Amino acid sequence: MKKISILLVFIMGTFIMDAQSYLGFLTDNYSGVHSLISNPANITDSRFKTDINLGGASVFGGNNYYGINVWNASRNGYSFDMEAKINSNGTNSALVNADILGPSFMFNLSKNSSVAVFTRARAFVNANDFDDASIAAIDDDSTRDFILNEAQLNVLGHSWGEVGITYARTLINKNKHFLKGGVSLKYLQGFGSAFVTGTDIYVDYDADGTAFFGGETTGSITTSGDLTYARSAEFDNDDYDIKLPDHANGVGVDVGFVYELRPSYKDYKTKDYSPYNFKHKNKYKLKVGVSITDIGFVDYKDAVNETFDVNFEDLNQDDYEDTAEDLGSFLNSYYIRTNTETGYKIDLPTALHLNVDWSLSNTIYLNLNTDYSLISKNRITANRVSNLVSFTPRYESKWFSFYVPFTVIENKEFRVGYGFRAGPVYAGSGSILSAFGSDNNRQADVYAGVKVPVYQNGPSDKDGDGIYDKLDNCPKEFGPVSNNGCPIKDQDNDGIVDGEDACPDEVGPEENKGCPWGDKDNDGILDNVDECPELAGNEENNGCPFKDTDGDGVYDKDDDCIDQAGSVANNGCPKEVIEKLQNTLNNYAKVIFFNYGKSTLKPESSIVLADIITVLNEYPNSKFVIEGHTDSIGSYELNQRLSETRANAVKNYLIEHGIDPTRLSAIGYGEKRPIATNMYKAGRLQNRRVEIKLVN
Missing domain, CATH: 3.30.1330.60 (OmpA-like domain)
Incomplete structure (x- = not known):
């Protein structure tokens, strides 16, 4: 009985977990469809054409009462009772979080929008206000007797599944300022839930408190206080058949925004070439993301919610073990039920996330992430994440990333981990380094998974002329920028390319758009030098006819008597x-x-x-x-x-x-x-x- 109780308290009351799944991995610009977990805006303008997650799991665990040395605990002969360190915390609050991202995928709808479809299974256990004295009493190996005395007690366990769709798009793309937003809508299916809350709970277990004829004894249990026990309809069944509750569903929402400062935006624009065509590159110097996740609840319409007066003296342990099929039947068999309700709602672990990412180079980044729970610790019908601040340096490239998260969580615990992504494989832990480096470690987590990434490629230039194929009018032929990537052709060899030559088959000067000059008056003088292009003239008079004022047939230039008619022989004079x-x-x-x-x-x-x-x-x-x-x-x-x-x-x-x-x-x-x-x-x-x- 005592060891079972210790295990129950250890599992339900002393685990404390991280708020964020896949710690470190979600900071990676190549986390793909996973990035919607922390901020749905992340999926657009990403480094992916599409990203398909085949399966991945993130499991977190820790203990703020017992501390161990992981190296020592892994050896044969390790004694948990003798070697584990005890940490006195007064009252102990706890969180357990398991997060499985099932088959999911994302893809781009256009250059400014993306969509993702995802499946996800999650499990939380929240426990608050377990007293140090109660845990110590159960853990006392010098006696089988123990006394629990809890002024306030609440424990919540909940697991559910999600099928969701995420839409994200670019909102502002103006030079160095870039903003995108996204929203996830999730259909929620409850897998099962239960919560226990109590006031002035007293439990006195006497291992030899009940005597039988013949000198044999068994344990007795004396209890007092008020206890509420609520559970989904199938929670107390003991046939181990997997059956989902008939009426346990809901809707959830995630919403987020990401701002990027792009001081080098000109490097990603060529003519009308938009930054979309450089999606294979991170373009920001500073990125700031803000999101609120898990807004919503699961409504267990058929759930049972019962309150009991648990005042009872000297309950026979054998009677308990023989008659109690589960906790619900035990309570209804031996205690007075003071209230019964049908149905309750379990709130999702709503949280605010702030993420700041600083690019030191094309491959080195510094990330600061904070998660803040928007759910009170005292709210029994709600899952809750722990508040944390995490600083993560990382190396990031297309096919490989490596990150080392340094994390401080709300109970002032500090831990260090590492993770990596190598193409389709990702794995890591937010606490593995500190877990192996401390004699009083109370943290443990791990995640791993496999995906099929299809990365964005850089703009192609098949002919190597320095003009991207999408801008190149002749993508398979080498040509200069001035001719839009096409080779320069000059059929008439007049030095003017055909695209600019108004007469591509005739030699002509540039000033006449590649066409030969004409001779409108047919005086043998081309129009470009003929001062009288429509009057036949003489070359020595720049194409204009000479004057003959007196009309004697002698041009004025040769006429010594301009105003008197004369003869040619007399130079125009009479x-x-x-x-x-x-x-x-x-x-x-x-x-x-x-x-x-x-x-x-x-x-x-x-x-x-x-x-x-x-x-x-x-x-x-x-x-x-x-x-x-x-x-x-x-x-x-x-x-x-x-x-x-x-x-x-x-x-x-x-x-x-x-x-x-x-x-x-x-x-x-x-x-x-x-x-x-x-x-x-x-x-x-x-x-x-x-x-x-x-x-x-």
Whole structure:
């Protein structure tokens, strides 16, 4: 009896468990569908295309009354009674948590939303206000007798299953700020539940308290106080058939948000390339998640809820063992039932979660997680998680992660564990390192499972041109960014790619969009240099026709008489003007004087030459010949050279004073062309002359 009682108290009253399942693993960005356990928003914008959990379990256990050395306890001959350490805590509260994630999967609906379907089985045992003295009395091996005296006592056991769906989507994606939210809706099926609550419970067990004839004895039990015992309809059955309660179900809700600070957001955008296409990478420097999980209850409509006055003296132990099939039948057989109700609701272990994740590099992260129960310890019809703070450094990569959680829970216990993920396998413990390193360890937990992960891949670039295939117009052909990833083609080889060439089959300049220049007026001058593209003109006039003001067929540029019609032979001037011009020049030429026997001009000739220059400038398009003549005095050869030098002397003078040299020519005739007889002095004077004649 005593050892059974010790076991009952140990199981129901002294275990204390962690609030969070899969401690350490849930901080991993590659935890996949598991991540919805702590925050449903986690499943969108994840590192997975899909993630399928085949099966995994997380079981937590501990003891805040007994402490052991795990290494010593694993050896043969270990004595629990002698070697376990006793920790006095006054009153002892407890929690047991088993969490099984069954077949579950998640997948992406779009670049901004994801969905998951999951199955889950869970079991909790909450116990509060077990007194140290009661446990010590039961554990006293010096006697079989014991006394329990509990002013307040409550114990709750509950197990249930969940079938749920999670939806999450991106809410804000604006440069460095990213926010996503998610919600899980869960159908709950109760597997079974029971709770016991008592006030001023007194139990006095005397191992030899009842005597029989012949000197034999058996134990006797004296009890007092008020006790409430509630249980689902099938809880007291002893046939071990697995049968779910007929009317035990409910609905649960999880809701959460995740904010990410992405200071390097530009690294994940190329043109219109959205961050969705970089889902294979974590993009945040800081991630903060907030969630509330397990809002809801399981309604056991057919459950039995009974209250008893347990005042009874000297209950025969043999009678108890012979008649009591279960606790309910025992209470109804020997105690007075003071109240009976049908049905009750068991609240889920509602909790607030805050998770902060800091990225030191692409693979090294620091995580701070807090879980805070929103259920009071004194609420008997509710499961409850323990409050905790956990700090977890981790190494994280696509196929392997490793994490070391450091955890402080509400009873001030500190523990250290480790876990890992290697592709489809994950395993770990939140307390294994501290469990093996302490002589007074009261913690134990472990988790493991197998999944099928299908990871997001980076954007592909099949042709290796640096342009991702989703942006590449020619994903199988190498091409530059300027041509959207397609090779540059230039059929006419004019240096302008076909995509920008308005005339891909004809050679043309870039400024005309790759097309050849035209010649609208057919004057042989291309339109791009033709100042009069619609009027036939001349090349020397930039494609424009020359003017002919007087209409004499001589363009103004060649016409010495622009306002007077003339002939081509006379440079556009009428005959009368030409005759007048020639007479004027002849008159001026008669008074050009040279030093005797020389080709140097006399000073007084400069006045005449100035007048000649004025006349020549009036006819800019006319050409002139300067003729030199001599008399017959002297040798023929000498006279010839003298006439030539004098003609050139006048020409050079005119050129030096601004006349275009192309308009002038000079020739010497010597004594060949006399205009008077050389026999007399007067005649010879007339023959020594210079004449300026109009050529055309």
